[in-house]
Amino acid sequence: MKALVYNGVGQKEWVEKPKPTIQSATDVIVRVTATTxxxxxxxxxxGDVPTIAPGTTLGHEGVGVVEEVGAGIRGFKPGDxxxxxxxxxxxxxxxxxxxxxxxxxxxxxxQLGHLIDGTQAEYVRIPHGDFSLHRIPEGMDEEALVMLSDILPTGFEIGVLAGKVSPGDTVAIVGAGPVGMAALLTAGFYSPAKIIMVDMDKKRLSLARQFGATDAVDVSEGNAAEAIMAMTDGVGVDVAMEAVGIPKTFELCQDIIAPGGRIANIGVHGTKVDLALERLWIQNISISMGLVNTDTMQQLMRSVETGQIDPSALITHRFDLDEIVEAYEVFGNAAEEGALKVLLKAPAA
Ligand SMILES: [Zn+2]
Ligand SMILES: [Zn+2]
Structure with a gap:
C-alpha cells in the first residue's frame, strides 16, 4: 500500500509500505477513504515533535471502512x-x-502519526478499536466527519467547554485557523452574545464572519488589545481562547480578559510564555489548557447529523490521496492559498 512517511526533519515521502496487520486482539485495520x-x-x-521516529506514517484524522478486526473486537465488523x-x-x-x-x-x-503509523495511508491499524473508532450513521456526509477526528473536539473540549462559554458571554477567539474556527462553530451551542475573531489574515476573518463571528479584529491593523477593550466598553471579554500557540497571542488573552473571566489555551506551544499573575490573581481569572480527549465525538456527530453545525464548510481544498505531497504544499502555504482544511480522498474501492 501507499503511505506518507516522515523521513526526518523537513522530509516526507509518498512511498510503498507493507499493509498493516492485526498485532493484538483489540486491533482493527481500516481502509482509509478520506483523511486530512x-x-x-x-x-x-x-522538528517540533522529537518523539516521532523516522519512517512513521503521518496523520491522525480520517474516516474509512473496517477491513479486518482482531479476535477481541465486539463493536465492529468488516464493511462498517x-x-x-x-x-x-x-x-x-x-x-x-x-x-x-x-x-x-x-x-x-x-499515538496515530506520532508513536505508531497514522492515517495518511491507504490502510491504518487502530489499536483499541472498540473505543477509538466511532460508527458512522447511514447517509452521513463523511467528508464533514473528517473534521471530527481532531479539530472539532479540540475546539469544543479545550476551547468552549474548558472556557465555560455561557449565554450572554463575550468571547474572543485569538487565531482563525482550523481549530479556532472549530471553536467558533461549537461556541454557538451556548449562545454567547458576542464572538470576536482575532487574526492577521483578512480572508480567514471574513470566513469567520460567515461562520457566526459577530466581530473581527485584524491584528495587522493596530493594537488588538485596545480594539477589543473598546468593543467591550473597557471591560474585556468573559472568555479568551488562544488558538495559535505563541507567547504574543497568549499575552493578548491576558490583556483582554474581564474580571472573573476564563482563558482557555488551545494552542500548541513550543516555548515558555510569561504569566502575568501579578495582574490576573486579583481579577479572579481561571486558565485552562490541555490535549483533546475526543470524548465529545458522539455528541458532535449528532450535531452534524441534525444540521446544527456544518464542519464541511472548513474544507477549502480537495485532493486525491495520491496527490498528498501537493496537498502539503497548499496547506503549508495556507495564507497565500486561502487554505483552511485540505481533504484527501481515496479512490472508490
Ligand atoms: Zn486507557
Ligand atoms: Zn491534529
Missing part, C-alpha cells in the same frame, strides 16, 4: 464505516476511567 493534514503534521516536519479518533484509548485504565483518554496508560493517547 493537521497543523500538528507541519509541526512534526519542522467508521470515524477515527485522533486519540487512541483503551477505555478501562485509570486515566480512561477519569475521562482522561488523552493520557490512556495502555498504549493510548496521541
Amino acid at each position: 493534514i493537521c497543523g500538528t503534521d507541519l509541526h512534526i516536519l519542522k 464505516r467508521v470515524l477515527i479518533a485522533c486519540i487512541t484509548a483503551c477505555g478501562s485504565c485509570r486515566n480512561c476511567r477519569k475521562g482522561m483518554h488523552s493520557h490512556c496508560l495502555d498504549g493510548g493517547g496521541w
Whole structure:
C-alpha cells in the first residue's frame, strides 16, 4: 500500500509500505477513504515533535471502512464505516476511567502519526478499536466527519467547554485557523452574545464572519488589545481562547480578559510564555489548557447529523490521496492559498 512517511526533519515521502496487520486482539485495520493534514503534521516536519521516529506514517484524522478486526473486537465488523479518533484509548485504565483518554496508560493517547503509523495511508491499524473508532450513521456526509477526528473536539473540549462559554458571554477567539474556527462553530451551542475573531489574515476573518463571528479584529491593523477593550466598553471579554500557540497571542488573552473571566489555551506551544499573575490573581481569572480527549465525538456527530453545525464548510481544498505531497504544499502555504482544511480522498474501492 501507499503511505506518507516522515523521513526526518523537513522530509516526507509518498512511498510503498507493507499493509498493516492485526498485532493484538483489540486491533482493527481500516481502509482509509478520506483523511486530512493537521497543523500538528507541519509541526512534526519542522522538528517540533522529537518523539516521532523516522519512517512513521503521518496523520491522525480520517474516516474509512473496517477491513479486518482482531479476535477481541465486539463493536465492529468488516464493511462498517467508521470515524477515527485522533486519540487512541483503551477505555478501562485509570486515566480512561477519569475521562482522561488523552493520557490512556495502555498504549493510548496521541499515538496515530506520532508513536505508531497514522492515517495518511491507504490502510491504518487502530489499536483499541472498540473505543477509538466511532460508527458512522447511514447517509452521513463523511467528508464533514473528517473534521471530527481532531479539530472539532479540540475546539469544543479545550476551547468552549474548558472556557465555560455561557449565554450572554463575550468571547474572543485569538487565531482563525482550523481549530479556532472549530471553536467558533461549537461556541454557538451556548449562545454567547458576542464572538470576536482575532487574526492577521483578512480572508480567514471574513470566513469567520460567515461562520457566526459577530466581530473581527485584524491584528495587522493596530493594537488588538485596545480594539477589543473598546468593543467591550473597557471591560474585556468573559472568555479568551488562544488558538495559535505563541507567547504574543497568549499575552493578548491576558490583556483582554474581564474580571472573573476564563482563558482557555488551545494552542500548541513550543516555548515558555510569561504569566502575568501579578495582574490576573486579583481579577479572579481561571486558565485552562490541555490535549483533546475526543470524548465529545458522539455528541458532535449528532450535531452534524441534525444540521446544527456544518464542519464541511472548513474544507477549502480537495485532493486525491495520491496527490498528498501537493496537498502539503497548499496547506503549508495556507495564507497565500486561502487554505483552511485540505481533504484527501481515496479512490472508490
Ligand atoms: Zn491534529
Ligand atoms: Zn486507557
